[in-house]
Amino acid sequence: MTMQTLADWIGEVRSVTIGATRADGGTRTGTVTVGGERDLSFVGTPPTGHRPLIAYEICDDRSLWPAPVNRFLGDRSSDPGEWARWAGQEYAPDLIRLFLTSTRKRGFSDPASVTSTVESVLQATGLPLIIEGSNDPALDSEVFRRIGEAGEGERLLIGTAEAGHYRSIAATAMAFGHLMIAQSPIDINLAKQLNILLREIGLSYDRIVIDPYTGALGYGFEYSYSVMERIRTSALKGDDDLTMPMICSAADSLTVKEVREADPSESDRISVSWELYAMLPAAIAGASIVCVRHPSTIAQLRAGIGALWSSPGGGA
């Protein structure tokens, strides 16, 4: 007798496809699909739904990027297109997530650069893209319009909307056929509220990815972990307003004291450890897309996800 897990779930996480190939009106070399789970992550032989994916985060102004990552990358991170091409080729993440950090700087006054940066990254890599725009009401409408236009047809995942900061993003997603990230501050009810708000302004649920907000490992990560487990189990219990796949980033885990103050000779390995110890748990808690900034984390995370996923007879 082999014992099974005792699941009586009735719900299913929505499947969301990111990216579009030429056949679908885009230029990506492939698309990726997340979601579709009907049980807890990695549970079941084979596990249900799609395997969690890894996004590699890059930016267009590295002065706002974690120092250990900048040290490792050297000049590579000065040109986002070249950075995306290199990372895609050398480390093979499933997606690239581009942060337009230049728009977060005081006195940003070059909206045209948004178009050229997004275009250059689209040309440099065939991977599906996640694009993070501005966080300033004075800039949002132009920045997101430019992102939407530059990526028209590419089925981008655009972020990050919050309560009080979602209109420009939602408008872009609807006008140009993109998807969007909806973030709430580690609270299942606020996550649900924001989704309902987005539906009411006309965005369909299959265009939303939930960002539950990921606290840094050691500094609130456990709250994020539990809110993800709650969102996932709510979806599996059939709460339609929480059935979207989730995205999580290790970004904050790279700013903690233990990583920041690491001896330079250990800085890379410590950065990779902290990213791995935050993002593999995120995938186990239910995140469908986990994001890292140190490229060396990708292989370890992929091995961990692969080992949790693969099963005799189930394939990888």
Place this chain on the structure above:
Amino acid sequence: MALKALDIYKLLPKKNCKECGEPTCLTFAMKLASGKVKAEDCPHLDEKVRELLGASTRPPVQKVKIGVGERSFTVGGEIVLFRHEKAFFHEPGIMTVVSDKMDADTIQEIVADVRDHLMVRIGLDLRMNGIAVCSEGGSPSAFGKAVEAVEAVADLPEVLMAEDPAVQEAGLAVCGNFRPLIHAASHDQYREMCALAVKYGCPLAIRAPDLGSLARLSGLCAAGGASHLVLDLTSASLHEVLNSATAVRQHAISRTTPALGYPIFIDTRATGLPDAALICGVLKYGSVLVADAVPKESRKAFLVLRQNIYTDPQKPIQITPGIYRVGNPGPGAPIFLTVNFSLTYFTLQGYLEASGFDSLMLIVDTEGLSVLTAVAAGKLSETLVRDSLKQFGVPDLVSHKTLIIPGYAAPLSGRIEDETGWKVLVGPRDAADVAEFLEKEWT
């Protein structure tokens, strides 16, 4: 299924004799239902009822203690599948491997490292737990010597990993009085292993090819007198580890299969992915994790993840309100007001340290709520700020009257100025921005 207090009450003698130490049978029933007393405490129960009550009121995952003394640890006693349903109570012990093929110096170096490694976080000591001694050659004397080498250096909890009862006993002869975990009984030799567990009063790990067979083995061992069991779910496939651990915990918590109601043992070496296996073990129900010496750089991440997951989610960790110093603040130093939620405190403290500015932190009592929640709930108010300034003698510490408040407390800035007569500067929302803020506003 767990019985409710009233169901239990119906089975009691209802004599209110007080011999159990409780005033009435109903009180006893209520305490029994919540696991605070044992069925055996009632002297008037017949055998059958006692057995029934015992089985349905003991914790669904049995508690097992490993080792003796200061570094001993207890695992099990868990009652939920997800930490948000209540909490995970007893964090897994990590047991670092030494082998009887290693020379004594190597063993002692590893043991001393486990003994001495200490990480202090949020006022708590985070440590590695113990040593797993592995028999590789099948020689009783080599195994005994390896255990001796461990014992010579430290009183750490041990796992004795030797499947041959003769080899196992050679280890127990050395440290059997210190409650090591015996690893492992199988269907082939469980009688001998049970006898050793009984003889030395030690917990026993058991293993079998599948969960059904493991449940049968746990019944056989319990019947053989070894009742402190640990279930070995080691597999080369991490997928298999996660799935069988999830199944075991579900069967235990729901009391569907009480024979699986024991803590879980995972040898992380089998998967070839030490970090991933440790992560999986911490999150998904591992209680004893065997691992090769964890490299320094992932050790902290492991300890911190374990601390995070085993924190009580319903109890925010709090910091004692008062004045805290960063660096050597003089009378001209900036003073930051924030709440006594420890995460907020440690985050701000970390960024202030990194900023290079000597500064003061005024921590006010919001009962452990974060800034955002404390403002929304009215726990952070101008009167609290006024009283705290006075209570902690802040005017005597600095030569200025400027208070920096968290960005999320901006709505209170006017009222704080009116109530205290201090000038209020609204700081950043995100502690990560304090360095930039100080450069702009404080120089």
